[in-house]
Amino acid sequence: xxxxxxxxxxxxxxxxxxxxxxxxxxxxxxxxxxxxxxxxxxxxxxxxxxxxxxxxxxxxxxxxxxxxxxxxxxxxxxxxxxxxxxxxxxxxxxxxxxxxxxxxxxxxxxxxxxxxxxxxxxxxxxxxxxxxxxxxxxxxxxxxxxxxxxxxxxxxxxxxxx
Numbered sequence: 001x002x003x004x005x006x007x008x009x010x011x012x013x014x015x016x017x018x019x020x021x022x023x024x025x026x027x028x029x030x031x032x033x034x035x036x037x038x039x040x041x042x043x044x045x046x047x048x049x050x051x052x053x054x055x056x057x058x059x060x061x062x063x064x065x066x067x068x069x070x071x072x073x074x075x076x077x078x079x080x081x082x083x084x085x086x087x088x089x090x091x092x093x094x095x096x097x098x099x100x101x102x103x104x105x106x107x108x109x110x111x112x113x114x115x116x117x118x119x120x121x122x123x124x125x126x127x128x129x130x131x132x133x134x135x136x137x138x139x140x141x142x143x144x145x146x147x148x149x150x151x152x153x154x155x156x157x158x159x160x161x162x
Contacts, residue, residue, distance in 0.1 A: 002085065002159060009073055010089070014152040016066040017096055021145035023059070024100075028139045036131045040124035043131075044115060051112045066145070067101040070094075085155050092151035099144025107137040 002010070035043040074093035077086040111134045118126050 006073070006076060007156075007159065009069055010152050010155060013066060013069045013073060013092070013096075014149050014156070016062045016069065017092075017100070017145045017148040017152070019062050020066055020100065021142055021149065023062075024138055024142040024145060028135055028142055032131055032135045032138070040127045041120035044118060044120040044123050044127050047112075047130075048116050051116065063101070063104075066096050066148075070096040070101075070148075085158055088151055088155050088158075092148045092155070095144045095151070096148045100141040100148070103137055103141045103144065108134060108141070111137070 035046055038046070070093040074090055074097065077090040077093065080086040081090065111130055114126070115123070115130055
């Protein structure tokens, strides 16, 4: 049985990862498509603006906070790894840290940096590639963050039933 502190951290992680999944989902489901419908130079300028504007406390708290909670909860889960709920918690933590945070740092951020260095007037070829590649990796991190919430809810339901 988990202690109250771990239970609270799991509930916070569930909400936080679900919010991150929702933010990313919006981009994969309609924002990137909308940006792809406007002239390339306008799309590049808009996305560059989004990439600067997103760095706000309201985003960072959930995005980075989920990663930090994933590290803390993952460490806790390793201490009792023989228990099935701990294995589920570790799975959820790895999904977020690797599948959401890691994908962002390894794929989406470098693409954003490339886009920022691209001239809006000369970047139409890169822009078309960017739209597809960035959206693919964004969808991966969306799915990872959503699965984290599903796994944490499963843990909570198991604990409630115990």
